[in-house]
Amino acid sequence: MPDLRFKPAAPQKTDVPRPKRGEGQWAFGYTEPLNKNEQSKKDDDPLNVRDRILYTYSKRGFDSIDPADLRGRFRWMGLYTQRKPGIDGGKTATLEEEELDDRYFMMRVRTDGQLLSHRAVRALGTIGQDFGRDTADVTDRENIQYHWIEIENVPEIWSRLEDAGLSTLEACGDSPRPFLGSPVAGVAVDEIIDGTWALDEIKRRYIGDPKFSNFPRKFKTALTGHPSHDVSPETNDVAFVGTIHPEFGPGFDVWVGGGLSTNPHLTEKLGVWIPLEAVPDVWEGVAGIFRDYGYRRLRSKARLKFLVADWGGPKFREVLENEYLGYLLEDNPSPVSPIGHRDHIGVHPQKDGNVYVGVAPTVGRVSGTLLVQLADLIEKYGASGARLTPYQKIVILGVDPLRAPDLVDELDVIGLSARPSTWRRNTMACTGIEFCKLAIVDTKQRSHDLIDELERRFPDLDLGDQGITVNVNGCPNACARTQVADIGLKGQLVTDENGEQVEGFQVHLGGATGLQANFGRKLRQHKVTSAGLDDYISSLVSNYLEDREQGESFTTWVARADEELVR
Template sequence: MAQGARTVMEEPTLELVLRRNPQERLKREKSPLVMLDELPALIATGYADIAEEDIVRLKWWGLYHDKPKVGTFMLRIKLPAGRITPQQLHAVGELSNEHGRGAGELTTRQTIQLHYLELASLPLVFARLRDVGLTTVGACGDAVRNVTGCPVAGLARDELFDVTELTAEITSFFYGNPDYSDLPRKHKITVAACAHRCNAPEINCISLVGALRDGAPGFAVLVGGGLSSVPRLARELGVWVRPDEALPVLRALLDAWKEDLRYRISRVKARMKFMVDDRGADGMRAEVERRLGYALPDFTLPALEREPSDHMGVEPQHEPGTSSVGAPVHLGLISGDQMIAAARLAGEGDVRVTRQQNLVLTGVSDGALDDVVSGLAEIGFPVDANRLRGSSIGCTGEPHCNFAVTETKSRLGRLIEHLEGRFGDDVAGLRLHLDGCPHACGQHWVGDIGFQGTTVRDAEGKRRQAYDVLLRGALGPQAAIGRPVFRRVPSEELDAAVEGLVAGWLGGRDGGESFRSFCDRHTDDELGVLIGREPARSRREEEEAA
């Protein structure tokens, strides 16, 4: 066992797994992959009489209950590395208008979600997506989720090398593969050779991070990242992987995890990050090499010396005379009409969805650049909007998600407008990440300022919406998991609290000091003075005070 790894429990039996974990029983009773064939029977049965087990199985096709549970669904469409052609985006926009009340949103895993889809419309929706080459299989459920990457892969002038073909190979192998659609739980992979590491390799289950070794392209491998209620930053395996070895290495890691029944007993512990906790990076490397049948070369990923890019604005591509144009999509919300309009603006290029829930139009010629920029502004996506809008993330939350306990996108929108009105462009690029529950779809653990929805009782004992405020989180050169510094800030007091923090940073920063560095340089008590609140105490501090 690797040094520093925890003691690993004895191997459990399948009988124990099936007794303890209802989801494992559900998958073995009937494969979720057959559910599309059963749609006609489900429609005939009627939504109210469908067994909840079958509703759960529909997750493997990207479907979730919308909130409230009255018969409509959210559908998540997978876009490897966020890439979608204009023809495909046009089709999704039409489906949104025809079947989803025109509602759509972009996600932090570079997918598109539609809402309000009724059961009877699903066969037509799936057929239309299939006709244009799009899939939802594994977008939810215990499968390989959308494989993310750099939104300008294959185009950026400064990328180390092009991973487009490798991403296609990986997605072709895993998407809908029965052998990898019965995992202990969801699994997240990212692949990129972006010079800025824009794709958040630190918080994925497995990350292939492009690097050059003696001039040759290849990858470092990070494992065990993830957020939710038990956040972890990924750990480096310390190996060098050639592009032709990438898929075998991914399979070896996934096989080791999915075959170990210890990670199927409890849904709470059914993520690869807990296996990495138990075995350590050295133990995971040893298992990969055992399965490959040979040792991988040692390699240490070079330190990142720049902040991750969001690829907003106009960036020249490697092909002379062409650029990509990144436009903030405020709160990640995009209507069917806006999808159709963006598809038309893309012309002969294509469209990419970013991790920050924004759009990038690629292959824009110099002659068309002004028209594309003005066209994006006309449909509600101005390229020159305050960059706070492009760098802030809100989870799906209210009104659609059954897990959210607070407002999400609407609350984040009001906070952004407040800060824009108070500070203007001085807050450009500040990263606000807001979630309505602990699941962390909005990645609140790694924002400059993170917010997790919760509740607080008022003087009369009534519950009100509130937020924990997290600080010192980041991706990139100073990657770290944030900590809840202020607990249960009532929603109506949130604007003033954040304004105090930001005003203190802008008025007291050392030169061009980042917000994160400013927070690192000050104690929790000093930050508390800025917002007029007592900071939360860690368990250790509480014990010491007692």
């Protein structure tokens, strides 16, 4: 690597054109808040709300909570009020937030690619049992998410999490959201580079740092050294992707500006090589650009993807090098993208002679009790621990290969299958109307029922690692990555054959990450009622199986199929 990497020059200002109209970019002096969210963050750093929760709100109860904290700063502590029961999806956009609020909280616990010991998994389980009505979900951000949390119990929950080496800090809010790390980091036989140290170091340096607690909006990070790109790097604000330089060896490329929701963008690949030890500094640079140049005037344009789309990758790299790093990055072609994604389901060899076992909870829904049972099995079989995945799955690492068959059998008993059907393996769902204030339709139970029905209708279907993915979202925000699924379902109210408004979905077909990365095909005026979903997907899959060419993936087929076959 050039000496410049080790002796960086002083950062210099890049010639970035001053915008004609203020977008709230701090770098150009537009520091006056332009909306209520920015004003709230200026009034008080959201990190300060932790003490108010510990010493005031938890002692005085829900009614003592300042509304600016309740519906704003609490998010930096991983807390949202959950949806009040009984409010239908038609009222989601018409009621004020306080009318949707329940007196209970959703709480997110970040794991950031961490290997969870049996003690940590047990702590997560008992928290759900004791304080969350036995709830616990595995999310596609590698979080554990609880519901029914009462403010009075938050200090005890935080204490238990801290004892387990875990935290809810900045799990939500305009902050560095929980990181995605490869579930098989450090053990996979075909791993290019283990990035565990870098994620730990980013977390140590920057989570809870006031210099990085006020972004224009959320900031999502992913890192993997696995060739399968198992963290959906194309859809994150910043992603570090394992690559090999012909002279310097294993390192990381840097991808920026990914994101989904109503204006989806895939990442710009900078085509660089950085060593493991440089990852935290480069993360700081990318985060600094977002903080300083990100658009703050409109929340709908406040994600990094909009800035990257306007600047382009070369300009972004120039600013990163000149203003934030003080040295030039090494050019290197971006790594080859794999086909599809890798969820690590099943039993796989590790490079140390042990095996890891990937299991599939149904659409991420587990429970406190199930996590306690999992902890017992991790301890019983002497496994190293467990990691969560970006596909709502769990991977158990460090298993003796001779004992793996018995472990797989016992995991089946508690509802965590290492040999699931293609539907149970490949279906994800967001929280949905059961608890989320933004949702319009039910997702978790609807997806569970859909899986049961598809298993009944296609009992022997086995498409291997390239199974048909179904991502179910309760609203347009794409928390379940709707646009990059084979079948993406975006919840909305639709009109049924009787002219009644009912729960339903807009359909996206053929989306993907990896080699075939795209946002899928939307058919004009094509919507499906929730009640008709089983029949629609069954017909779609049957048409694919009948019309496909030898070895043709669903993604490829959808792109060429006649419209009558996919409607």
